[in-house]
Amino acid sequence: MSIRQAMLAILEQGPMYGYQLRAEFEQRTGETWPLNIGQVYTTLTRLERDGLVEVVVDEVAREVAGHGGVGEPLSSDRTHVSYRATEAGRGEVADWFATPVPRTQPPRDELAIKLAIAVTLPGVDVGSIIQRQRSATMTALQDYTRLKRSGRAATPQDSADLAWSLVLDSLVFDAEAEVRWLDHCEARLRRAAAELSSPTRSTQRDGGVAR
Amino acid sequence: MNAVLHLAAVSRIHGEGATEVHALRSVTFRAHPGELVAVMGPSGSGKSTLLTLAGGLDVPTSGSVWIEGTDLASLDNAGRARIRRTSVGYVFQDFNLIPALTAAENVALPRELDGEKGRVARRLALTALEEVGIADLADRFPDEMSGGQQQRVAIARAIVGDRRLILADEPTGALDTDTGEEILRLLRARCDAGAAGVMVTHEARHAAWADRVVFLRDGVIVDETGADEPEGLLAGEVGR
Amino acid sequence: MSRTMAGWRPALRIAWRDALRHRGRSILVLVMISLPVLAVSAAAVIIKTAEVSGTEGAERQLGAADARIRTEGRGRVVQGADPSRGEWAQVGETDYGDPVAEADVRTALGVDARLLPIATGWSRARLGDRVIDFQTTGVDLSDPLTEGLFGLEAGRAPEAAGEVVVNDAMLAKGFAVGDELEVNGSPLRIVGSGRDATVRDYPVVLGAFDDLPSDSANVREWLVEAGPVSWSQVLDVNEVGGLVTSRAVLADPPDVASMAEQMGYDTGRDELLAVVTLIIVMALIEVVLLAGPAFAVGARRQARTLALIAASGGTPAQARRVILASGVVLGLVASALGLVLGILAGWALLPLVQLFQGEWFGPFELPWLYLLAIVAFGLVSAFLASLVPAWLASRQDVVAVLAGRRGDRRPRASTPVVGLVLLGVGIAASAYGALTSDSGNGALWIAAAAVVSVLGMILVVPIVVSAVARVSGRWPLTARYAARDAARHRTRTVPAVAAVAATVAGVVALGIGNASDELKNEKTYAPQAQMGTGIVSWGPDLLPGEEAPDSAETWTRIEEAVHAAAPEVEVGTLQGPNDVYDPNGYTSTFVELPRELDGSGWGLSPYGPMITVADTVDELGLDPSIADVADAALAAGRAVVFTTTSDTEAEVTIRQETWTASGTEPESTSSDRVPARLVAWDQQELGPAPASTVLPVSMAEEVGLEVVTTSLRLTGDLDVAAETRIKEGVQGAVDGTYLYVERGYQRPDEALIILLVLGALGGVLMLGGTLTATFLALSDARPDLATLSAVGAAPRTRRRVAAAYALVIGFVGAVLGAAVGFIPGIAISRPLTSMSFVGPGGTAEGPFLAIPWLLVATIVVALPLLTAAVVGLTARSRLPLVARMD
Numbered sequence A: 001m002s003i004r005q006a007m008l009a010i011l012e013q014g015p016m017y018g019y020q021l022r023a024e025f026e027q028r029t030g031e032t033w034p035l036n037i038g039q040v041y042t043t044l045t046r047l048e049r050d051g052l053v054e055v056v057v058d059e060v061a062r063e064v065a066g067h068g069g070v071g072e073p074l075s076s077d078r079t080h081v082s083y084r085a086t087e088a089g090r091g092e093v094a095d096w097f098a099t100p101v102p103r104t105q106p107p108r109d110e111l112a113i114k115l116a117i118a119v120t121l122p123g124v125d126v127g128s129i130i131q132r133q134r135s136a137t138m139t140a141l142q143d144y145t146r147l148k149r150s151g152r153a154a155t156p157q158d159s160a161d162l163a164w165s166l167v168l169d170s171l172v173f174d175a176e177a178e179v180r181w182l183d184h185c186e187a188r189l190r191r192a193a194a195e196l197s198s199p200t201r202s203t204q205r206d207g208g209v210a211r
Numbered sequence B: 001m002n003a004v005l006h007l008a009a010v011s012r013i014h015g016e017g018a019t020e021v022h023a024l025r026s027v028t029f030r031a032h033p034g035e036l037v038a039v040m041g042p043s044g045s046g047k048s049t050l051l052t053l054a055g056g057l058d059v060p061t062s063g064s065v066w067i068e069g070t071d072l073a074s075l076d077n078a079g080r081a082r083i084r085r086t087s088v089g090y091v092f093q094d095f096n097l098i099p100a101l102t103a104a105e106n107v108a109l110p111r112e113l114d115g116e117k118g119r120v121a122r123r124l125a126l127t128a129l130e131e132v133g134i135a136d137l138a139d140r141f142p143d144e145m146s147g148g149q150q151q152r153v154a155i156a157r158a159i160v161g162d163r164r165l166i167l168a169d170e171p172t173g174a175l176d177t178d179t180g181e182e183i184l185r186l187l188r189a190r191c192d193a194g195a196a197g198v199m200v201t202h203e204a205r206h207a208a209w210a211d212r213v214v215f216l217r218d219g220v221i222v223d224e225t226g227a228d229e230p231e232g233l234l235a236g237e238v239g240r
Numbered sequence C: 001m002s003r004t005m006a007g008w009r010p011a012l013r014i015a016w017r018d019a020l021r022h023r024g025r026s027i028l029v030l031v032m033i034s035l036p037v038l039a040v041s042a043a044a045v046i047i048k049t050a051e052v053s054g055t056e057g058a059e060r061q062l063g064a065a066d067a068r069i070r071t072e073g074r075g076r077v078v079q080g081a082d083p084s085r086g087e088w089a090q091v092g093e094t095d096y097g098d099p100v101a102e103a104d105v106r107t108a109l110g111v112d113a114r115l116l117p118i119a120t121g122w123s124r125a126r127l128g129d130r131v132i133d134f135q136t137t138g139v140d141l142s143d144p145l146t147e148g149l150f151g152l153e154a155g156r157a158p159e160a161a162g163e164v165v166v167n168d169a170m171l172a173k174g175f176a177v178g179d180e181l182e183v184n185g186s187p188l189r190i191v192g193s194g195r196d197a198t199v200r201d202y203p204v205v206l207g208a209f210d211d212l213p214s215d216s217a218n219v220r221e222w223l224v225e226a227g228p229v230s231w232s233q234v235l236d237v238n239e240v241g242g243l244v245t246s247r248a249v250l251a252d253p254p255d256v257a258s259m260a261e262q263m264g265y266d267t268g269r270d271e272l273l274a275v276v277t278l279i280i281v282m283a284l285i286e287v288v289l290l291a292g293p294a295f296a297v298g299a300r301r302q303a304r305t306l307a308l309i310a311a312s313g314g315t316p317a318q319a320r321r322v323i324l325a326s327g328v329v330l331g332l333v334a335s336a337l338g339l340v341l342g343i344l345a346g347w348a349l350l351p352l353v354q355l356f357q358g359e360w361f362g363p364f365e366l367p368w369l370y371l372l373a374i375v376a377f378g379l380v381s382a383f384l385a386s387l388v389p390a391w392l393a394s395r396q397d398v399v400a401v402l403a404g405r406r407g408d409r410r411p412r413a414s415t416p417v418v419g420l421v422l423l424g425v426g427i428a429a430s431a432y433g434a435l436t437s438d439s440g441n442g443a444l445w446i447a448a449a450a451v452v453s454v455l456g457m458i459l460v461v462p463i464v465v466s467a468v469a470r471v472s473g474r475w476p477l478t479a480r481y482a483a484r485d486a487a488r489h490r491t492r493t494v495p496a497v498a499a500v501a502a503t504v505a506g507v508v509a510l511g512i513g514n515a516s517d518e519l520k521n522e523k524t525y526a527p528q529a530q531m532g533t534g535i536v537s538w539g540p541d542l543l544p545g546e547e548a549p550d551s552a553e554t555w556t557r558i559e560e561a562v563h564a565a566a567p568e569v570e571v572g573t574l575q576g577p578n579d580v581y582d583p584n585g586y587t588s589t590f591v592e593l594p595r596e597l598d599g600s601g602w603g604l605s606p607y608g609p610m611i612t613v614a615d616t617v618d619e620l621g622l623d624p625s626i627a628d629v630a631d632a633a634l635a636a637g638r639a640v641v642f643t644t645t646s647d648t649e650a651e652v653t654i655r656q657e658t659w660t661a662s663g664t665e666p667e668s669t670s671s672d673r674v675p676a677r678l679v680a681w682d683q684q685e686l687g688p689a690p691a692s693t694v695l696p697v698s699m700a701e702e703v704g705l706e707v708v709t710t711s712l713r714l715t716g717d718l719d720v721a722a723e724t725r726i727k728e729g730v731q732g733a734v735d736g737t738y739l740y741v742e743r744g745y746q747r748p749d750e751a752l753i754i755l756l757v758l759g760a761l762g763g764v765l766m767l768g769g770t771l772t773a774t775f776l777a778l779s780d781a782r783p784d785l786a787t788l789s790a791v792g793a794a795p796r797t798r799r800r801v802a803a804a805y806a807l808v809i810g811f812v813g814a815v816l817g818a819a820v821g822f823i824p825g826i827a828i829s830r831p832l833t834s835m836s837f838v839g840p841g842g843t844a845e846g847p848f849l850a851i852p853w854l855l856v857a858t859i860v861v862a863l864p865l866l867t868a869a870v871v872g873l874t875a876r877s878r879l880p881l882v883a884r885m886d
Helices: A002-011 A018-029 A037-049 A059-065 A076-080 A087-098 A110-120 A126-149 A159-197 B047-054 B077-086 B103-113 B118-131 B147-159 B177-192 B232-239 C002-021 C023-050 C054-062 C102-109 C168-172 C231-240 C247-251 C256-263 C269-301 C303-311 C316-354 C368-394 C398-402 C414-435 C442-474 C477-488 C490-523 C551-565 C595-601 C624-635 C697-702 C720-733 C749-780 C782-790 C797-833 C853-874
Strands: A053-057 A081-085 B005-014 B021-031 B036-040 B062-067 B088-091 B165-169 B196-200 B212-217 B220-225 C067-071 C077-079 C088-090 C114-117 C119-127 C130-138 C150-155 C163-167 C180-183 C186-196 C204-207 C220-225 C242-246 C534-538 C570-577 C585-592 C611-613 C639-643 C648-660 C668-680 C693-695 C707-715 C737-741 C837-839 C842-844
Touching: A002 A018, A002 A037, A002 A081, A002 A087, A018 A037, A018 A081, A018 A159, A037 A053, A037 A081, A081 A087, A110 A126, A110 A159, A126 A159, A126 B212, A126 B220, B005 B047, B021 B047, B021 B062, B021 B196, B021 B220, B036 B047, B036 B177, B047 B062, B047 B165, B047 B196, B077 B088, B077 B103, B077 C782, B088 B147, B103 B118, B103 B147, B103 C477, B118 B147, B147 B165, B147 B177, B165 B177, B177 B196, C002 C023, C002 C316, C023 C269, C023 C316, C023 C368, C023 C749, C054 C067, C077 C231, C077 C242, C102 C114, C102 C220, C102 C231, C102 C242, C119 C180, C150 C163, C163 C168, C168 C186, C168 C204, C186 C204, C231 C242, C242 C247, C269 C303, C269 C316, C269 C368, C269 C442, C269 C490, C269 C749, C303 C316, C303 C368, C316 C368, C368 C490, C414 C442, C414 C797, C442 C477, C442 C490, C442 C797, C477 C490, C477 C749, C477 C797, C490 C749, C490 C797, C490 C853, C534 C551, C534 C720, C551 C570, C551 C707, C551 C720, C570 C611, C585 C611, C624 C639, C624 C668, C639 C648, C668 C697, C693 C697, C697 C707, C720 C737, C749 C782, C749 C797, C749 C853, C782 C797, C797 C853
Parallel strands: B036 B196, B036 B212, B088 B165, B165 B196, C130 C204, C163 C186, C611 C693, C639 C668
Antiparallel strands: A053 A081, B005 B021, B005 B062, B212 B220, C067 C220, C067 C242, C077 C088, C114 C220, C119 C130, C150 C186, C163 C204, C180 C186, C534 C707, C534 C737, C570 C707, C585 C648, C639 C693, C648 C668, C837 C842
16 A cells, blocks of 8 residues: 555654645645545554554643543644654565565556447447547646646756656656557557458548548 | 638648548648647658648648748749748758758758858857757767757757747657657747747657647547646646 | 678679669669770770781682782791781892792792782873872782682673773772773773772772783782692791792781791880770779769668678678679679670671771671670779778778768778879879880880879879868858768769869870970971962873973963952962973972082071072062062072071072983983072071072073973962862862962861860760769758758759759869879870971970960869759759658
8 A cells, every 4th residue: 555655654754743744745746646634644543553653742742732642543632743653664665665566456447447348339439439538638648748847847946846747757658658548449449440341341441430 | 819820721632543642631720829739640640741731841732821921822832942941940850950061050051041141140040059058069060969969950940040930740759758858848938939839749748748739630630639727636736 | 612602692682682773873883884895895896897817818818819929039038927917027138130930939839839920009090180090900810719809890800901890999080881091001991890809998900910010020929729838838938038828827827926026026015015004994993983983872872781781790791792792783784785785886887987998897706805805894893883882881880870870980091191192103103204205115104104193193082072071161051061061971972073083184184295296286387388378389290101281371271260269369470490290301400509608508498499580589578678688689690599597699500400201310410600699598587488599580591491480479368268269270270280378387177176075075074973973962962952941942952052062073073183184294295295396497496395274274164164054954953852751
């Protein structure tokens, strides 16, 4: 689970509050994957349970809150509790960086599923689905590119900016891959259509068949 | 705003009879000042034909091509050549620099062909080279430059003398990703400064640099993406 | 062997495909190589066919006889296989009074040898006003031995004494079958006409031996029937003084060289070999240079193929082989093509060439050995032309080429140094040749030096081309492009420039030699009349026994003819002693200076008659200062004698000698001493004198001279048209008249034609070299031109680029070539003009040197401009489109 390891990795830099951790994460990833604060604390709690992080109560917090129990996750006091990676946690982060991201389980891709269904159903214009999707993806791609060439990704000031621009690149390449996959689907469909009609009309140009 | 380039119902048929190929079928297309338009499409979709027609290197079978208000059909070969020298700048995939001429001389070429004095043409060339950031390579020959540097020279040649229409044919095709993006940035900057750009490419990532992407299929424009504001998950960044 | 072939097979296959794929370039090479092969093989066929040698010639000489024997006197001779071609010499004393007799021949050839006497000679006969010269053959044509000597075509063969047959040339002179002609006083009737076996364009008369005897009493000749005559029998006949043309010996000739030594001849083989070698080397250089650029371009186009061969493990030698193979393939095809076309052309041209030849050609002949050598020449030239590109291609940087960059290695710095050294050697050898030209081998040295200089120049061309590119920075765009592109593609440019330069060097060298020779001719020119005047002279053609026509009456007719033809021309009459040659007997008159002055009177050769008779020198057209002195002397009754230095009065002797037709001593002589005025005549200043002596009329009468008109002096407007009219007029009126108009030195038409041919040849070769390189450059420059078009070049830019390219190649080549041409040109002018000349025009000191600046300027400036214009106008003006793989 990547959020867990990513939070653990950020915590390696030093103790942080939950809100602080969320901000650090989003600055690096450009709010591409927004986290809600509840999610952050749930994760922190699990990490604590597994012995990968430990609670650090700073002076100011202690004075205001007196003592804080570990077993009270949703107490308002928790917001003033900061966390720090334990030795085991640091080991987990090292393992995470050292291990490639597995591709054993393809992510569920709505577009692929949609096309797979559409191709099997008569009366559905797959070509226009592809073209509409391509335009949409292209528009997104243009947006990513505009972000890339303006704003902080265009002229990175610190490592967080660089991280953001790399995340943008990842989005760009994903979108590009999608466009290319769509191009490929279109070409395959046209060829298939041409092959279906070829026994009777072998001279027909494939351009006319797709539409 | 008036379009710098306007293709009105342009068709182009190569060959005739059995070998007849419809490269373009009644395509209408505009490129406005300050706009970079990408033309995408698979092989044989008519991308390159569109570009050669737009630059007056070829003439349409029917329809008309207007550049800055001039109908190319009203011009002879020499007149179209003059338009290419003064209004249109070409950038090619394989740079197409003349190996016998230095960088500055390659850039000065359109001006010199236009009859400009050598010294004036050179000064303009140096300005253009400065704009693409390689003024210090002015006296090198193409052989002595890297691919990216050569493409910068080619872009300098396309923009020298304040030409308002830049036609680019896979300008990043022979370059690596980073260098390619530098080139796209230059093209983009030129368009942001008021020129109209038309770029033929088959890579979505490069087409995304454009304000508008036009999809060509079998000589017909099948779709076009507009330039809307970024939306959705990116709102936060844009808002900042 | 098979392993070698296996190594070549892929290379040959690639070369063959490449040749088919690039037709234009292949055709270029084919033309460059097959044209010289065509020309030379056609020439070889014609020359070998025209040459009548060995048994072929024997048929014509021998008729049906086994041998033909000729003698001029008794005494040992040596001979070659075919003495009728001059291969013989006398050894020791020859007794002309006692020539070889039939008995001597029979001793050598056997008693039963049959000898048929035959005689050849010259004779003349009158036909109306004219006297016709012809060759005679006296032999019994009815004898079977003579079969083949004459082919009867009209009329019949002579059957009795007094009957003759003639050849077609005789008929062309105006005789006809049935006519009678008088030879040596006896009438002969023409009964038939036909074809003489050897002589074609000269009149020949054949008749009985007694009617047409030999010119000289000591010459005897026989046709022999004695079975095959062996070489040892020939030597036996040689021993007594007979020359034998034997059919058997001709069919199987003995060793010629040993005989030549015996005869004391210089076979001249070494020198001939050297000259032929030089010519072949020069031709080879020119062809190689002309074809070189095409191979260079081919090698450049195949750079990637070669790099791939290298990348997949090929050695440089294998890479080289691909280019060399294209040389082999194209060389073979071109040579074969040139050979076939050459043989056809030779065959087709034979009848035309025969028109200009006096001798009948032999049967059509293919000299296979020569033709083989010519084919080898074509093959070798193609191979050599591909050698340098192949070598350069095998040295290319494989990685750079595969990465799409140019992989040329930098040229070696030593190459131009070697070139300069060769040029220095060339200059030194030329100088040596020029200085030692008197001893004979000078011309050879100079020619060899020319080859060395040209080779040196070729090695210098690359730096010159680079230098031109370097200074081109400020030139107009197209010129700058052309210069830089030329320097970038040196393998293509250098041979083209060198071809142009070699051509120009040759033309300039020959031009300088020719101009210097002309200058010598002009300086040593001897005028034959006063400048601008004309002289009409008359000498009747008389046969023995004929009376000379009346002189006074004839001159009146001539004068009338001149007046009729050109009324505006003034006619003066020059008179003198009657010295007209008459075969029956004539008088000659001359003036002798006193012994003590002898040296000062001679060396003055007048252009006119030696002695003129007149009371005034008006008709001689003298300088007034001299005319006054002369007139005064004539008025005083003195003879006027022009001398080189003496200017005094003295007594001179007028001597007359009268000769008869056959006498060896004058029949009578007379001499008279008369007073004379010697007048110094400065030849350097005044030119030649019109006469050496002028006698007053009274004195001529006194000494008993028969004074007649000797010539007419024409003055006034004597342009070429008037000259032609007068010439036709007087020649039509009186046979044997002759008009000469002095116009100073006139360059002979031949010299002008030589210059024109030189110029034309040079122009064609120059155009060829320039066109080759230019169009190859244009096809190479396609992508560049497309780029030019894309950035807005007007269509005519392509023409401008083409013209600029032609200009760069033509101009650089011409300047280099002209510079190099001066070396052998100046050197060769020395042996041509180094002798000193003493003539009527004075003494002229050699050697002369004239630089034909007009020719040089034409070649260096005008021809490149013209070529550039031609190229510019013929180049297509359409610019190519940028082609992108889509």
